[in-house]
Amino acid sequence: MISHPRFYWGETGNDLTQPLFKIPIPSSRALVPSGYGYVLPDQNGWSRYLHFQTAWVVVFTGLLYVIFGLLTGHFRKNVFPREDDRSWRAFANAVAGHLRFQRPGTEEAWSYNLLQRLSYLFVIFVLFPFEIWTGLAMSPAFVSAVPAAVTLLGGQQSARTLHLFVSLALVLFVLVHVFMIFLAGFRSRMRAMITGAKITGRAGSETERT
Amino acid sequence: MNDSLSSKPFSNKLSRRKLITSGLATVAGVTALGAAAKVAQKYGLVPPDHGGFWGPGETLNYASQRLLTRHSLAREFSRSQISKPPFPNEIPPFNDAFKKLQAGGFADWRLTVDGMVARPASFSLDQLKSFPSRSQITMVQCEEGWSYIAEWIGVPLSHVLDVVGILPQAKYVVYFSIDRDWWDSIDMDDALHPQTFLTYGMNGDTLPVGNGGPLRLRVPRQLGYKSVKFITHLTVTDNLKAFGKGLGSASPEGGYAWYAGI
Numbered sequence: 320m321i322s323h324p325r326f327y328w329g330e331t332g333n334d335l336t337q338p339l340f341k342i343p344i345p346s347s348r349a350l351v352p353s354g355y356g357y358v359l360p361d362q363n364g365w366s367r368y369l370h371f372q373t374a375w376v377v378v379f380t381g382l383l384y385v386i387f388g389l390l391t392g393h394f395r396k397n398v399f400p401r402e403d404d405r406s407w408r409a410f411a412n413a414v415a416g417h418l419r420f421q422r423p424g425t426e427e428a429w430s431y432n433l434l435q436r437l438s439y440l441f442v443i444f445v446l447f448p449f450e451i452w453t454g455l456a457m458s459p460a461f462v463s464a465v466p467a468a469v470t471l472l473g474g475q476q477s478a479r480t481l482h483l484f485v486s487l488a489l490v491l492f493v494l495v496h497v498f499m500i501f502l503a504g505f506r507s508r509m510r511a512m513i514t515g516a517k518i519t520g521r522a523g524s525e526t527e528r529t
Numbered sequence: 530m531n532d533s534l535s536s537k538p539f540s541n542k543l544s545r546r547k548l549i550t551s552g553l554a555t556v557a558g559v560t561a562l563g564a565a566a567k568v569a570q571k572y573g574l575v576p577p578d579h580g581g582f583w584g585p586g587e588t589l590n591y592a593s594q595r596l597l598t599r600h601s602l603a604r605e606f607s608r609s610q611i612s613k614p615p616f617p618n619e620i621p622p623f624n625d626a627f628k629k630l631q632a633g634g635f636a637d638w639r640l641t642v643d644g645m646v647a648r649p650a651s652f653s654l655d656q657l658k659s660f661p662s663r664s665q666i667t668m669v670q671c672e673e674g675w676s677y678i679a680e681w682i683g684v685p686l687s688h689v690l691d692v693v694g695i696l697p698q699a700k701y702v703v704y705f706s707i708d709r710d711w712w713d714s715i716d717m718d719d720a721l722h723p724q725t726f727l728t729y730g731m732n733g734d735t736l737p738v739g740n741g742g743p744l745r746l747r748v749p750r751q752l753g754y755k756s757v758k759f760i761t762h763l764t765v766t767d768n769l770k771a772f773g774k775g776l777g778s779a780s781p782e783g784g785y786a787w788y789a790g791i
Contacts, residue, residue: 323671330606330610330678331610331676331677332675333616333675333677335614350619363785364783364784364785367785367786368583368587372587374586375589455791458791459603459670459791460597460598461594461597461790461791463601464598475668475670475676479674
């Protein structure tokens with residue numbers, strides 16, 4: 320992004336074509352007309368290595384997570400909306416309750432509520448797969464074998480632009496998620512999330528916020 | 530180990546069992562990895578820059594894409610999709626050898642082909658142009674994020690390799706720019722690929738210097754930096770260790786991956 324902070328729609332885009340939008344940062348390449356009088360140092364080599372190595376970690380752990388989530392019933396029990404929540408009325412109530420900042424009931428405090436479940440579903444089954452798809456659609460070798468991966472998205476530069484927005488959505492999810500955990504009792508919930516240990520202490524209690 | 534076993538029998542029974550199972554698991558894991566590495570090596574799925582911290586990711590990229598794309602063709606576009614004008618990227622300053630050849634209209638430009646070939650040769654641009662000419666409308670895609678589409682005219686590298694007769698043990702083609710700091714290599718899948726061209730023309734005209742003229746190797750299934758400009762020398766080899774730092778190209782020496790299919 321820093322080496323070319325210009326984003327396009329369609330198949331191609333470069334310094335000679337009109338961008339869809341520009342990110343107002345200096346570039347690490349001299350030719351890019353960023354409007355700044357200086358060029359940042361090039362960081363693409365190691366950041367590409369890091370990107371692809373962590374991408375494999377995401378793919379492998381993600382596959383394990385989805386397979387075990389399906390086999391153990393984790394998705395059915397904890398992530399898909401509860402039976403009595405599968406209606407527009409339940410959804411509207413949940414949204415209205417959130418907008419009025421209602422405190423969750425005791426039962427809800429120990430489980431995932433409807434909006435939480437819907438956002439987890441969206442992240443696991445929409446955002447992550449779409450991020451991987453848009454990433455692969457930028458690979459000239461991958462699309463030589465699977466051209467539809469890029470043509471369905473409207474072109475290689477469209478894939479790059481979509482990849483940026485989906486990655487921003489994922490970052491936003493992480494930030495909001497950690498912020499909500501902070502409100503609900505940071506230490507016990509962080510511990511529970513990372514180690515799988517049971518949550519101790521009352522949710523939202525003052526002692527947990529220290 | 531034995532001392533503590535006698536003093537604390539219960540906890541150490543557990544730790545011994547743990548030790549044996551984890552030991553066995555480690556041995557099995559290492560054996561499996563070793564076997565996988567052997568198979569991968571045998572089928573040409575290990576890149577020359579597979580060492581170091583980023584090695585696992587690079588090996589997975591190369592191996593998975595080789596299995597998926599051994600014979601696939603890079604996307605080709607229609608004439609109406611050609612970018613106007615084609616984008617000439619930044620080029621390091623030309624050396625004296627290049628400037629001299631440029632002053633002579635590249636009439637004395639030579640391409641030397643040697644290494645594991647039956648008939649080492651040196652070709653002029655006119656000789657290369659006398660070989661069957663092919664064209665493709667493909668995309669140049671830079672790792673930086675920009676791209677353009679152009680018609681590339683040239684001779685398939687496989688034809689030149691046929692003329693010089695590659696030996697059966699050949700595994701890689703190493704290619705050098707007139708600027709000796711700029712060199713790269715491809716495996717035989719890419720070298721013999723029908724879209725890998727030695728290009729001397731673009732969009733119906735001669736190849737502009739800004740886009741790599743007079744002679745650029747096009748490898749359209751990989752990112753732009755594998756399509757090295759100003760080619761003067763090809764070497765066919767079965768081992769990349771003897772070239773530079775042995776990582777397969779100048780790119781890993783500068784911090785970039787050898788395989789650039791993604």
